[in-house]
Amino acid sequence: MNSAQGPILRFENLTLGYNRHPAVHHLRGEVAAGSLLAVVGPNGAGKSTLLKGIVGELRPMQGCVELIGLKRERIAYLTQQSTLDTSFPIVIHDFVAMGLWAQFGAFRGFNRAAKQRIEEAIGAVGLSGLENRPIGQLSGGQQQRARFARVMLQDSPLVLLDEPYGAIDANTVRDLAALVRHWNSEGRTIISVLHDFEHVRQEYPETLLLAREMVARGSTAQVLSEENLHRARHLAEVQGDFQGAAICHDNARDAHDAAEHHHG
Numbered sequence: 701m702n703s704a705q706g707p708i709l710r711f712e713n714l715t716l717g718y719n720r721h722p723a724v725h726h727l728r729g730e731v732a733a734g735s736l737l738a739v740v741g742p743n744g745a746g747k748s749t750l751l752k753g754i755v756g757e758l759r760p761m762q763g764c765v766e767l768i769g770l771k772r773e774r775i776a777y778l779t780q781q782s783t784l785d786t787s788f789p790i791v792i793h794d795f796v797a798m799g800l801w802a803q804f805g806a807f808r809g810f811n812r813a814a815k816q817r818i819e820e821a822i823g824a825v826g827l828s829g830l831e832n833r834p835i836g837q838l839s840g841g842q843q844q845r846a847r848f849a850r851v852m853l854q855d856s857p858l859v860l861l862d863e864p865y866g867a868i869d870a871n872t873v874r875d876l877a878a879l880v881r882h883w884n885s886e887g888r889t890i891i892s893v894l895h896d897f898e899h900v901r902q903e904y905p906e907t908l909l910l911a912r913e914m915v916a917r918g919s920t921a922q923v924l925s926e927e928n929l930h931r932a933r934h935l936a937e938v939q940g941d942f943q944g945a946a947i948c949h950d951n952a953r954d955a956h957d958a959a960e961h962h963h964g
């Protein structure tokens with residue numbers, strides 16, 4: 701955490717969830733501007749939910765997420781790769797250029813400087829020469845490179861990455877991780893949901909360990925201790941997964957489950 705800078709984000713007793721089921725609850729704390737923060741935890745721990753809460757895709761059930769000196773629309777948010785619809789007929793150039801929509805609007809032409817920025821972003825992720833290739837014809841790693849180029853054009857002070865390296869090759873991970881480091885060195889705050897602890901230990905000075913609640917937060921070496929990881933696994937097991945109840949839409953059972961969860 702870069703304590704020389706003030707916070708860019710503050711969680712105040714934040715509870716987020718779906719259909720009245722809390723998925724992450726009672727989060728408190730701040731993220732300093734310029735942080736490079738990993739969010740880790742077992743499956744279903746609420747990591748993606750937290751990112752959705754930060755961008756405002758989910759409204760808090762309780763408490764709030766405060767953005768300091770930043771509008772929500774300015775946040776660059778890379779969702780999990782599985783959410784990308786690759787059947788959509790769009791070529792790499794136009795896909796990447798969408799990163800400039802917030803600055804230029806969707807239907808206005810780009811000026812020369814913007815065109816150059818698009819070209820540079822495509823070059824920075826190693827996709828030069830493929831500008832006119834439909835995204836559906838790219839490998840998973842190339843698609844992720846294109847998505848990173850789009851994030852780059854958004855030029856945001858706060859970048860949220862949800863499992864950015866899920867199913868991609870080692871070379872692509874290396875290149876994209878170098879880009880993330882570069883963005884951070886430019887002063888941007890990066891919050892990444894990650895599963896690979898080795899990667900987190902190497903790249904992220906600070907970690908938040910979630911298991912529906914905050915298990916630990918601080919320097920990565922301290923947070924990723926055997927004891928904390930054991931506690932997170934245990935919490936995940938005893939709290940179970942709410943998905944079954946969420947799908948059945950049985951209000952009485954929902955209320956019962958929520959109460960049990962709350963007291964459990």
Ligand SMILES: Nc1ncnc2c1ncn2[C@@H]1O[C@H](COP(=O)(O)OP(=O)(O)OP(=O)(O)O)[C@@H](O)[C@H]1O
Binds near residue numbers: 723743745943
């Ligand atoms: N759209 C949704 N509707 C209902 N429940 C949801 C929805 N999305 C997630 N959940 C539930 O919220 C809980 C937290 O899910 P979330 O995706 O945030 O976990 P995660 O830590 O990102 O997990 P993973 O590592 O498996 O991606 C889970 O129980 C999940 O089933």
